[in-house]
Amino acid sequence: MPQAPPPKRSVAAVVIACVAGFLAVLGIAGTVTGFVLYSGEKNKTVPDTDNALRQAACDYMTLFGTYDYTDFEKNKAALMDASTEDFRKTYSGMVNGIKDSVVSQQLHSKVTESHCGVLSVGDHRAQVLVSTKQATSKPSDPDIQTRLLMMTVSLEEQPDGRWLVGDVKPIV
Numbered sequence: 001m002p003q004a005p006p007p008k009r010s011v012a013a014v015v016i017a018c019v020a021g022f023l024a025v026l027g028i029a030g031t032v033t034g035f036v037l038y039s040g041e042k043n044k045t046v047p048d049t050d051n052a053l054r055q056a057a058c059d060y061m062t063l064f065g066t067y068d069y070t071d072f073e074k075n076k077a078a079l080m081d082a083s084t085e086d087f088r089k090t091y092s093g094m095v096n097g098i099k100d101s102v103v104s105q106q107l108h109s110k111v112t113e114s115h116c117g118v119l120s121v122g123d124h125r126a127q128v129l130v131s132t133k134q135a136t137s138k139p140s141d142p143d144i145q146t147r148l149l150m151m152t153v154s155l156e157e158q159p160d161g162r163w164l165v166g167d168v169k170p171i172v
Helices: 013-067 071-081 085-103
Strands: 108-123 123-139 141-158 165-171
Touching: 013 108, 013 123, 013 141, 013 165, 071 085, 085 165, 108 141, 123 165
Parallel strands: none
Antiparallel strands: 108 123, 123 141, 141 165
8 A cells, every 4th residue: 555645844834943943052052151151250250359358358457467666667558558548547547546555665566367257248348357366575575465356347349459448447
């Protein structure tokens, strides 16, 4: 018995099926590509930002807590460069009182350890918790006094991408 010829498909149905298949493949490829690029950017950006924030806060507080009565101004320029314009004014106002105390007591201080953790980030601002171990001594007392200090450091992102200190608040 002769076989029946296969049913004929219309050219339009074949074209529609091909276009739909092609669009589905493009959609899937676009979704996968977008996801890979997005997650790669997120994985790169968040740790990089967190590292920059921790580094900026720890570096600042290490400079701030390391001083010597014979050359108190040594770190001043670096501290000013790492501060926002508003905080420079605040720091300049309080530094003379600190300097008088350090010089009169002949203090030498060094930050021996620091640990920093990002508390929050958003809208070009961040909060970093900083814990420093500070060793202080003076010529009249050979014993080194060690103390643990904790601060919240507020950072502000600048147009050039640097994070500058906008405020430092001790945690009591």
